[in-house]
Amino acid sequence: MAKVKRLPQRTEVAQELTWDLSQVFSDDVAFEESFDAVKQKALDFTAYKGTLANGAKQFLTALEALLALERELEKVYVYASMKNDQDTSETKYQAMMAKVQKLVAEASAKNAWFQPELLALTPAKLAAYYEAEPKLAEYQTLITNWTRLRAHVLSETEEALLAGASDILSTASNVFEVLNNADLKFPVVTNEKGEAVELSNGVYGTLLESTAPEVRKEAFEKLYQVYHQFRHTLATTLAAHVRKHNFSAKLRHYSSAKEASLAQNEIPVTVYDTLVTTVNKNLPLLHRYVALRKKILATKELHMYDLYTPLTGEPALTFTYEQAKQMTLEALRVLGPDYVAQVEKAFDKRWIDVVANTGKRSGAYSGGSYDTPPYILLNWQDTLDNLFTLVHELGHSMHSYYTRTEQPYQYGDYSIFVAEIASTTNENLLTQYLLETQTDPNIQAYVLNHYLDGFKGTVYRQTQFAEFEEWIHQQDAAQVPLTAEAMSSYYHALNARYYGPAVVNDEQIADEWARIPHFYYNFYVYQYATGFGAATTLSKRLLENDPAKTKAYLDYLKAGSSAAPLEVMKKAGVDMTDSVYLEKAFTVFEKRLVELEQLLG
Template identity: 45%
Template structure:
């Protein structure tokens, strides 16, 4: 772990993403920006004409796609440049301008869906039969018809589009507090060196086998959030209010119904997840006791939940070695998958190391016609290797989709995207466990696998349950004060971890540091995705070529159908709680295996 955070210009170019492939001259970004402004305004000429004929409708749909394709590129570039160093005002401004242009473009196009719905359904279907070019848009049009009751008048849709920039403000405010403003101070690490606590280094501290280091890092982080608790509570309160108000405006019964409607996911899928995980919380409580025994502790605190149960040699895994491990783990995916991935690595998909001002965490991003870029904050830990393979799963999903599907179906729902990332993680984990000959290493890997279940299936479901609580509270007219948020989060944390954990007050502030809470009802997809991926990876390893081919077919499908239907291509039915129950059974087997080692 580097003791000092580098500035961006101190990092070798080979470890930075090739963002210049998007715009090698930023005057071209300005050109595209102006082009979108002009084309979006000109698009208004279609207003009142969509029902005139099939060819007019096709022209409008194609021009709409072209505008959004360019706008996506404009936004992605500006956002990624800002993420390189959030302190640079030039890229803050470019990202803000791009966000404004999205709102402006949406406003110009706000007439489109209401007007499309004014065309009688039989006439629309006739257009599709008459014009071959419209056949590609059949699923899109069917989807609009499904949501017809929730589409407002032209003037109302225009108002909502114009306000989108304001309603996204809470997310931006949180991001600036979390990535640019908040400071956690420094601690003395296990080597006796003074080290700054950052987002990128925090988990490394929490995994330390020196309990003092874990405790001090934990206290420093939550003390910083505590100082901002009222601002962060107000920000999250208004973010949640925006969700609730929008659900009412669009005539949904609840904000969760609005959030799940876009993917056509029944609320029963969300409830199945929470209920099934809640029914097996005894397994998590059992695991806490295993932790206490294996770490030889009198009592377990929340800052004891991340340190590995087996101390491994302090191996710093060089980035290049991490890539070799990933290639080995993904061998069952076949030659085409690996060659695409290797080509991407050579072309510069990945931004590897943390630098001052860089956005924390990791993501896969990009536009339809760009590389599927990956942001990392790599520190050389084994968990970082899993982060790479996770984000590579997203990027390979994007690569397969964008080279197969047209722009209109070139994205993914988060529901399916999290499957692509987690299948990769599962394959790597099983590969490492199988090839390990060191008993201590096997214990370590077994624990790491259990931790994947804990942090994905249990933790993300706890987050999902918290989001359901907060939105239901606002729907009842309650205000999300810092006291309310801390109290409810604390109760939920106690329920999930049981009475074997000592609850330091700091953990009540954890809600304040979760970026995903600003994209409501998102995190449950990590847990459902993990369950689906667990099943798919088993199929690939046990059934071979056929299962792999079905999975690749799923990766190529993009947004061309509803997520539950797409996952059935890969052999998983997420409308049933069965995949979650099977994942829980796997977790129980892992607990039994590790209990034998205590």
């Protein structure tokens, strides 16, 4: 019997391929000391209650104490969450994470008086405070952002109750995460080399790119066997999470959970609706691409598990992690020497946790806080897709680096809405770099194929997710039970509409909603699609090698939350209130689709 290829234990991973969390806290003892200090500061903060109306200096003192508390709390949270993510089966760090989540809830409850008390200050009184205390000018944009949602803030008692229950209200997403990353056991499958491999979400993505149909089919069917087995449990967790969103939106006097979520970043719901409308208008382009895929693969039936394998046969480009690092640096040189120097620092200073290990959180992300490096979690495989993932997450981390370097703490973060733009701009730059440097027509076709698949996954697929997310919230708001059968039925029909008649709408794909972690965020996924559209415009501007346009882009990376997201993007060169930026993206998609059609005859 063939030996099963299993993931290494965390202790078996080479140190240089792990992130160095000693840059956050030297060890767990230092974390515990900081945890205790933050807990005490949360208790001490209640002493400021009732002082905001006592004058500008008292107001400033309380405000700075609040920000200092939040800053330290973020740091302990980052350490605990990343320790937990590197091996979610390690009970020590499960307990550490649970302890921090409880502290966050307790601190939020003790801070809950601040916002209602702030909103009790009239605009005239705040104006007088700015005049009396010049240092408050440093926080004026932040205060304005907090007070713009006056109509949606509850009483002090209600805010305290909600804040205190935050860890309880997060139970559904926490259960999903533990189940998905630690407790679900996937079967052994066979890869195209005939090796027995333990299936996981990360391995699954690689197997779907296999050129062997039987490998793709086995991975697809066996993965969904597991999720189908637990679909009722997963429907319960997702439905509970949706109810939380709808409950909060209703309590805060929003017309919908979608409006409540978008309002946090000053994004009108028309931006979301325009995305869905524009993508649906351009579904024929996706159907055309899917039909091309069926023709080139010369298969009688095209299945959902056939949508990721390269059309040009065996992958023309594979990379070790070391090779990927060098190509990343070359592709991003257009952003300037300082940008490249910071990317080199990410590699050299162990900001990146590279390879998969048993219990490690699946997928990839960029994380950290204002006082830590902008860390990256990967589950590296030697594929072009993983090279794009590396470049993508570095886009996030460099955005974080520049924001935290250039902005004070109060503006040292950026909204979710603009977050995906920096990462996707990097992906577009890598695509152009590969098309320019790879002269072999077969490799060019492979890169074009990868770009079109990336567009499919980022614009079309994420908008499909956005439609599903809105639907489950609407169903719950209408008091329609969100059962596994109802969600699978709707998702199956939605999937058929998106991918068109050229692909078999496999019954297993109806359960795809059960394995998507982004549904446990709060109307997040649409921003991948809007971000890709904006990145198309920005990457084109960067490739013009105009110093003014490059500076405008870097200024966007440095802006943080010092201005509203739409304003920041407009200064960078993109008006996201207009569908034009999306139509430009579809124009590029069609252009590259034509190029691929011509290359493949």
